Amino acid sequence: MTKSAVASSDAAQANHDLAQQLRDSRLKNGLRHFIGGEWVDGQAGKTFDTHSPVDNTFLAKVAEGDASDIDRAAGAAHEAFQTWREVSGAERRKILHRVADLIEKRSQEIAVLESTDTGQAIRFMKSAAARGAENFRFYADRAPAAQDGQSLPAPGFINYSIRQPIGPVGVITPWNTPFMLSTWKIAPALAAGCTVVHKPAEWSPVSATLLAEIMDEAGLPKGVHNLVHGFGESAGKSLTEHPLIKAIAFVGETTTGSHIMRQGADTLKRVHFELGGKNPVVVFDDADLDKALDAVVFMIYSLNGERCTSSSRVLIQDGIYDEFTRKIAERAANIRVGDPLDPATEIGPLVHPRHFEKVMSYFDKAKEEGATIAEGGVRVGESGNFVRPTLFTGARNDMQIAQEEIFGPVLTAIPFKDEADALALANDVKYGLAGYLWTNDVTRAHRFAHGLEAGMIWVNSENVRWLPTPFGGVKNSGIGRDGGDYSFEFYMETKNIAISLGTHKTARLGVGQAPAVGKKEAGE
Template sequence: MLSLTHWIDGQPQAARNGGWRAVHAPADTREYARLADGDEADVEAAVQAATRAWPAWSSLRGSERAAWLERLASALESRLEAFAQAESRDGGKPIRLARQIEIPRAIANLRFFAHAATQIGSEAHHGEAGLNYTLRQPLGAVATISPWNLPLYLFTWKIAPALAAGNTVVAKPSEVTPLTATMLGELAAEIGFPAGVLNIVHGTGPRVGEPLVLHPRIKAVSFTGSTGVGQRIAALAGPQLKKISLELGGKNPTLVFADSDWRNQLDTLVRSAFQNSGQICLCGSRLLVERAIYDEFREAFSARAAALRVGDPADEATDLGPLVSQAHHDKVTACIARARIEGGRFLLGGEASARGGWFVEPVLIEGLGPDSASNREEIFGPVATLQAFDDDAQALALANAGDYGLAAMIWTRDLDRAHRMAARLRAGIVWINTWLMRDLRTPFGGMGRSGLGREGGMEAMRFFTEARNVCIATG
């Protein structure tokens, strides 16, 4: 039985209230660790540590902060296999996914923002009203709240730009998947990372997340998670006029046109719907297919999805592991039952899994319109729907139906159509003939119920800094 503690001021610390909560392995539902169950007292200790550490950290040259992030990235890379095994066990994700994509992306996040620390600069303007230059200065102690679906991937996506910009951090990882964040805190201490610069506090949203958002010394909050929690954070931070970045849910459309090379891209199309058992905010859960190819596409897609190997995440051959928790399993299976009540025709899946653990087999449904709850509400599981369209206008209308606006995929050989559709889709990210191809310099985020603000590249560095203009009168 592992004991996972906070990391505050460079030290492992149990919860001040003495509380612990169970951590379960999704593949067999067994408790394998106990987690410090923090509260406001732990938040206060972490904020104090971050506040004490901020003057020295913010005074370092960008190149010096970059060197610390590079050192942490190298230490993580040297332990890649151990972190991949931990991520697979903790979240139920296939070991191949953790080893080949998610831990390498965490390393890349640290390295990318290490470079960003040396590249962000001030701006200068002259010739209109004196000489102006704009400083971009760190905020102070900031909070990051990261989700359970991509634990280390998104944990580092937040802490790296915050640290690179000169802030100190109090980070709250999900209490459902806390293992790799805790291991990273331990690794940071091992390499001598300055105490108090990165603090990790475990616990639930009401007992840790809310006190963190409300704390007057926390200058900004970066959150990734559900739309409901994002709205709660906005309500708490609003009266303090505190900076917030909210990366929330998605109900993303995949538009497949008859002229596309969909037959040769079927593996990517299936992966875009079901990777990580659909527990990625960027998955294309609404497949919109041109009617001329609908029947052929339906049969081919169903067959390829049925061939996905569901099983033990530690098995190298596994494509899909279990869902992350009992609560999430119950939510997804309730959504599947609702789709049946709505009149959906199940082409694949829909029955209870006979496996042990929180498994849900891939589900593919047709016959539901754009106004159905199944096509409007985020399910966040291995559940995809099919809808047919006749022309570009109908495809666009179906794609933009609903309140989310995170990502969209367009599959077509007609680049005029692709550019035209991309400009009119209500989505913060549009992929054309690909999925999940990411340049870390680009802005990331959505609109509507998918969030507020942008992450990535200089957008993240701007969020974690305050602009100060200095104007000098010139003769």
């Protein structure tokens, strides 16, 4: 065994030892709600089980929230908002920086719990924990200026705008990289002065408990952050319909987003949706093909392919299609699938048996539609939710494998003739979250990016996030933008205040002689 293999084995064992300690200390007694600064059971006393995706064995009991728990949490958030909204931005900054400090201090614990709960490889969950701390620091530093507006002078008036927190908000987060995505939503809400009711995904509820614990330890006042576990059709629905909740921030599947919009209609909820994607990566024959290959492989096979911005369609110019897909297949065949707590692992198990079956179903669909499985297309092992990284070739854009979000380590390769053909193929889906373009023609890069129907586009790069930039999609991929001040536009109301300089004239009514009113003729 090589030194690197020994080191990987030792690290894996250390991670397993920590995972067992955390199971015994944190998960043994189950996961509870956090409402009004207190850890509580569900009022109905119901629980559900969460399982390890490695072998689908029992992991923990989780409190199952319902309408009564959501009502209690919303009430706590409403009460806390009356004081949290008045806390200075400077004080909020201090608290949020303390949250970031604690996330960094407990990053290994977070990473191990996240890998245990979701099946994501530990190598990626370490960076996810770091990104969670970065999210809190970024918005901590923006908290003092969150209420700043603009000076808008006009003839005879001084207009100025301010921003004020919208109120208690609901945050509903997904099961893929749940810790990082929770911080991505919760940090700007708190920086803006909002209070939060958080409903995490039932398939990966563990790290939400840890985040609540960290924020409490950092000194967040009681009721400012509340956590209610449960299912979408009960706890989630109650949250989206509750009259005290002023907005819903949701990350997840497009159909669920439609349900949330309908459920929030009666109370005129503001909504922010980050939804599904079938993102294209377009490779022209003049691109740096070695770098493009690295990016294509990384953006579909990292994080188990379970991410909204994954480039799950690769559009390749026909002259290089055969050679480029051959290289993708070689790389996919070499990817290490296995124990998510082993640092050498590149792909772990999919999060849940139901999702595993969904991903597996596309292998038969590909064959039925006439595509070729150039690599993968099979499960790995006899237990757990492991899937070989998969490449479909000989595909057309009208196939289900090219149109539907598979959300796994599955890539569909489609050839194109020229720029016009590539753009038509790239846009011919209902989604529009992200797009990736590889070419050394700078004019074409700009022209193609302008024509691509997507909220975010990277040219000659994989997804590299820069927090001040807007994050979000078009079409069925979402509503609104996160990132920088774009998040404050969602979590805050903009108010205009107009001050007269006393120079304008107001129209006067009712100051003249009242007109005579005609008298009625006798007998009328």
